[in-house]
Amino acid sequence: MIIYPTLELHKGKCVSLTRGRLEEPVIWHVDPVETARGFAEAGASWMHVTDIDALLGEGDNADLIEEIIRAAGIPVQLGGGFRSRERVEDWIDRGAGRIVIGTMAAHDPDLVRELAKLHPDQIVLAVDxxxxHVMTEGWRSRSAFTPEDYVKAFDSAPLAGIIVTDIDADIEETDGALGVISGLAAETRHPVIARGTVRSVDDVARLKYVPNISGTLIGRALLARDVDLAEALEMARPEPEPTADFL
Incomplete structure (x- = not known):
C-alpha cells in the first residue's frame, strides 16, 4: 500500500480543512518545500498536493508547487481546479506525476476518459x-450521481486510481468512512486511494488489509505529528508471503 503524505496549499501556506470548510482552515507554520523534502527523506515514494486556491478559482500556488516538484525528488500527485484539458496537460508538462480530476469528470466524462487514454497511469479520479451522492465544485455542489454508478462509468478508462473521500464521516468517526470507502472499492476495478481515514498508525494497519485499497492520503495527522511518516511507511509495506519448507 502506498502512503501519500499530503500538503494542502492556501495562499502559500500549508493548511488542513475540516470536512471541506474553507472558511476555517487550520494553518500549519511549516515551510512547504522543506516539508516536501522531509517526506522524501523519510522514505515516501509519492506525495500528494492540493492547490486550494485553484480549487476555489481564486488564483493558484503554481510557483510554489513547481518548487515542491523540483525539491521533493519523488513523484507528486496534484489536485485542485483541473477543469480543462489545457491545465491538465500543462501540469503534466511541468512535471506533475499524476493529475487528480474531480468536477471536470462530472461535467465532461468523455474528456476525462480521453485524457486517461492519452496519459495512462497519470489521471486519477476524485470521488467525494x-x-x-458525489459532490463537485470543491465539495460545494451535490450532483445527481451515486458513487457506485459514477465509478462504473469510468471502468473502461485507464485511470491510475480513484481517490475516495467520505465527507459524511465526522473526523473522529473513521469506522464510517472506512465502511463507505471499502464498499466502493469493491465496486471498481481501479485501485482505490482512501482519504480522510488515517488519524494513527493503527488506521494504516486497518486499511492495509481492505481489498482493492492501494493507498491512503495522510495530511493533518502528519503535520500534527499524530502519525510518524517513517512508521506509517513501514506499516504499509507488504509482508512477505509464507513459504513452505520442503524436505
Whole structure:
C-alpha cells in the first residue's frame, strides 16, 4: 500500500480543512518545500498536493508547487481546479506525476476518459461522497450521481486510481468512512486511494488489509505529528508471503 503524505496549499501556506470548510482552515507554520523534502527523506515514494486556491478559482500556488516538484525528488500527485484539458496537460508538462480530476469528470466524462487514454497511469479520479451522492465544485455542489454508478462509468478508462473521500464521516468517526470507502472499492476495478481515514498508525494497519485499497492520503495527522511518516511507511509495506519448507 502506498502512503501519500499530503500538503494542502492556501495562499502559500500549508493548511488542513475540516470536512471541506474553507472558511476555517487550520494553518500549519511549516515551510512547504522543506516539508516536501522531509517526506522524501523519510522514505515516501509519492506525495500528494492540493492547490486550494485553484480549487476555489481564486488564483493558484503554481510557483510554489513547481518548487515542491523540483525539491521533493519523488513523484507528486496534484489536485485542485483541473477543469480543462489545457491545465491538465500543462501540469503534466511541468512535471506533475499524476493529475487528480474531480468536477471536470462530472461535467465532461468523455474528456476525462480521453485524457486517461492519452496519459495512462497519470489521471486519477476524485470521488467525494456526501449523503450518498458525489459532490463537485470543491465539495460545494451535490450532483445527481451515486458513487457506485459514477465509478462504473469510468471502468473502461485507464485511470491510475480513484481517490475516495467520505465527507459524511465526522473526523473522529473513521469506522464510517472506512465502511463507505471499502464498499466502493469493491465496486471498481481501479485501485482505490482512501482519504480522510488515517488519524494513527493503527488506521494504516486497518486499511492495509481492505481489498482493492492501494493507498491512503495522510495530511493533518502528519503535520500534527499524530502519525510518524517513517512508521506509517513501514506499516504499509507488504509482508512477505509464507513459504513452505520442503524436505
Amino acid at each position: 461522497i456526501f449523503e450518498g
